[in-house]
Amino acid sequence: MHTPSSMVMGIVFAPLGLVLVFTAAITPQWREGQTRLGMTGSGSLLRLGVKGQGMGVKSGSVEALLLLRSDGLWESCLQVEHSELKQCWPVAGPYQRDPRVRLAQGLILTSLFLCSTGIVLACIGVRCWTDIPLRGVAxxxxxxxxxxxxxxLTALGVYTHNLARLGMADPSQGINNPRFPQLSLRPAGSLYFGWLGACLQVLGGSALLFSFKRPRYPTCPSCPGLPVCPACRSCPEITNKSDTDVYEVSC
Structure with missing residues (x-):
């Protein structure tokens, strides 16, 4: 049995989509923002951290540094551009408690579980090493x-639509705190990985779902209305042939 091209496409696209969505879920670049570092309390703390790494940044040059902030579903990071000073921590505060962030976390985890289970079932159902696949399982x-x-797609849509408002319910906390520089937030790379992976999941799953049409078997000469199963060769006119064709199973 030659594996249909749509079935092959589904087996390839579904795992690829799973990898991309998983990569997006564990990386902290769902949104990012940047601002010039001011001479505030946060700037003083950052100067101490920079000096602690032996970079020897003078106080007058701190204002020229660019502060980069990125947030993901489970991790946030803060970095000074053109330096090795970077710190990441688990999401906390208003951003962690935001119901839209929690909704996105739950949807992504459920999506990863369903996609993994679906890929296992599809691999079992394809059964490219036999003549007849398990169409129902696949x-x-x-x-x-x-x-x-x-x-x-739902999780990504909710996050993208509310990207600038996530964790901003309490203006006195988080990145809206007036003691810290104001950041303008925008979508980041992990979000695009997630969109691409989700689209590949839908495409691969659809190919698996609609590629299992029952093949047309040759009919028995003595009983034209009765199809002959290629696995059992139940028709005498076919089984008694000496020159029976042999087909190689290809995956």
Missing amino acids: ATGGLLVVMAGLLS
Whole structure:
């Protein structure tokens, strides 16, 4: 049995989408912002950290440094541009408690679980080492992959739509604190990885779901209305042939 191209496309695209969504989930670049570092309390702390690393930055040059802030679903990072000074920490405060962030976390985790389960079922259902695939099992796997992609798209859509407002419910805390520089937030690289991975999940799952059409078997000469199964060769006119064709199973 030659594996249909749509089935191969689903088996390839679904794991690729899973890898991209997983990469987006564990990286802290869902949104990022930058601002010039001022001579505030936070700047003093940062100067101490820079000096602690032996960089020897003078107090007058601190104002020229660019502060970079990035947030993900489970981690946030702060970095000074053109330096090795970078610190990351688990998300906390208003950003962590924001219901939209919690919703995105739950949807992404559910999506990863469903996609992994769907890929396992699809691999079992394809059964490219036999003549007849388990179409029901493979189709179920494709359905789970499609659902995983839709959940990922929902999480990404909620996060992107509310990107600038996440964690801003309390202006006196978080990155809106007046003691810290004001940051203008924008989408970052992990968000684009997530969008691409979610689209690949939907595409791969759809290919798995709609590629399992029952093949047309040759009909028995003595019973034209009865299809002949290529696995059992139940028709005498076919099984008694001496020149039976042999087909190689290709995956």
